[in-house]
Amino acid sequence: MTFRQKLRPTRAQHRLLDERLERQRLLYNAALQERRDAYRLQRKTITRLDQQKSLTVIRADDPEGHGADPVTMGRWTLARVEDAFTGFFGRVKRRAGKAGFPRFKAKSRWRSFGLYEMTGLRLELGHQRIRLKGMDRPIRLCPDRALPEDARLLGATFTKVGRGWFLALTIDSASIVAPEHAHPGSAVGCDLGIEALLTLSTGERIANRRPVSRREREIRHSRRALARCRRGSNCRRKVKATLAGQLRRVADQRNDHLHKVSASLARSFALIVFEDLRIRNLTRSATGTVDEPGVNVAQKRGLNREILDAAWRRLIDYTRYKAARAGGVVKTRDARRSSGTCSGCGVYAAKPLSLRWHACACGASLHRDENAARVMLCGSSRRSPRRGRPCPWGRQRGPSGRASSQNSPRRKVLETRRQMGIINPK
Numbered sequence: 001m002t003f004r005q006k007l008r009p010t011r012a013q014h015r016l017l018d019e020r021l022e023r024q025r026l027l028y029n030a031a032l033q034e035r036r037d038a039y040r041l042q043r044k045t046i047t048r049l050d051q052q053k054s055l056t057v058i059r060a061d062d063p064e065g066h067g068a069d070p071v072t073m074g075r076w077t078l079a080r081v082e083d084a085f086t087g088f089f090g091r092v093k094r095r096a097g098k099a100g101f102p103r104f105k106a107k108s109r110w111r112s113f114g115l116y117e118m119t120g121l122r123l124e125l126g127h128q129r130i131r132l133k134g135m136d137r138p139i140r141l142c143p144d145r146a147l148p149e150d151a152r153l154l155g156a157t158f159t160k161v162g163r164g165w166f167l168a169l170t171i172d173s174a175s176i177v178a179p180e181h182a183h184p185g186s187a188v189g190c191d192l193g194i195e196a197l198l199t200l201s202t203g204e205r206i207a208n209r210r211p212v213s214r215r216e217r218e219i220r221h222s223r224r225a226l227a228r229c230r231r232g233s234n235c236r237r238k239v240k241a242t243l244a245g246q247l248r249r250v251a252d253q254r255n256d257h258l259h260k261v262s263a264s265l266a267r268s269f270a271l272i273v274f275e276d277l278r279i280r281n282l283t284r285s286a287t288g289t290v291d292e293p294g295v296n297v298a299q300k301r302g303l304n305r306e307i308l309d310a311a312w313r314r315l316i317d318y319t320r321y322k323a324a325r326a327g328g329v330v331k332t333r334d335a336r337r338s339s340g341t342c343s344g345c346g347v348y349a350a351k352p353l354s355l356r357w358h359a360c361a362c363g364a365s366l367h368r369d370e371n372a373a374r375v376m377l378c379g380s381s382r383r384s385p386r387r388g389r390p391c392p393w394g395r396q397r398g399p400s401g402r403a404s405s406q407n408s409p410r411r412k413v414l415e416t417r418r419q420m421g422i423i424n425p426k
Contacts, residue, residue, distance in 0.1 A: 070120025
């Protein structure tokens with residue numbers, strides 16, 4: 001479990017944190033160059049253990065720099081180099097797009113350093129201060145919530161965001177996960193969308209905040225101003241910082257809303273069922289090729305922007321770990337045919353996206369998204385969310401024990417529709 005808290009360093013502590021950030025960036029680049037040159041010149045592979053041995057020599061030669069920092073800080077940086085090469089070789093084996101050889105980190109691409117263990121770092125004054133080795137006084141924290149009493153600190157990561165610093169504490173605690181959910185047996189199906197961020201099988205609809213759309217005008221102006229600035233100028237640096245602040249506020253608003261929604265779901269329901277969507281396929285470009293140009297490209301671009309702004313995958317991830325802490329579980333189900341399938345009788349009837357209300361001959365009449373949410377829940381638990389009976393389109397068993405559909409509710413509804421003239425008989 002990770003607790004993220006904001007730091008309140010003094011001006012001198014800001015300078016010391018920036019110096020440590022720069023040292024770890026240079027260490028990362030040096031470790032990357034050592035590995036690259038060793039293989040290119042001598043066909044020799046440098047391991048993480050080899051570089052940790054070299055780090056001991058570096059610390060002895062630089063007592064005022066790396067020698068003053070905790071040893072686990074340098075090991076954390078070398079582990080990031082190892083992770084970069086592990087990801088590179090994994091992408092090469094999978095042959096999934098570009099392999100992406102590890103790159104040297106510029107100042108704009110390096111904003112974190114950390115410690116694998118709590119060696120050289122300790123909390124003071126009831127978790128209100130944190131003391132880092134090499135600093136004359138502890139750094140003040142802004143704790144928004146208290147750590148568990150039995151928390152065991154495993155590591156820490158310092159991250160610079162804009163002109164501020166944040167601390168992420170990795171802890172281990174047995175009191176984080178609840179033994180049982182507060183509402184055992186409660187379940188809900190969720191339909192993700194653009195009109196409403198989330199529609200529950202209970203009929204509740206959670207609004208989509210659209211944080212990018214609210215600040216679209218000022219972001220567009222800042223991007224145009226950045227394009228007009230000369231590279232390397234002070235004006236470009238200021239405009240770039242302004243644009244980064246606007247995008248950061250958008251991300252904070254989105255994360256805040258998603259955290260609140262996911263926390264509410266995790267507290268209220270023991271079983272939460274989402275659609276298993278392929279976001280990358282949904283947001284694929286419709287431009288096409290020169291020989292076969294796409295259609296409705298502008299409309300598809302706007303839809304892609306709305307889908308990415310809603311951050312469906314992040315909402316599912318947030319809900320999953322919160323539900324695990326609350327004693328619940330999150331499941332995903334294939335979303336195909338969920339919008340056209342009736343949640344009352346199980347009959348499928350395709351309908352256009354412009355038709356927002358679901359009406360069936362069995363008497364079901366409800367919003368299209370609520371119907372899809374009920375289908376999500378029924379397909380996961382094999383129970384009807386409306387009537388509390390086995391899922392109506394599940395195949396029944398005959399006298400021989402084999403699956404039979406002669407007397408299934410689906411066939412009865414089809415016969416009724418034929419008699420009413422809704423569909424043509426075979």
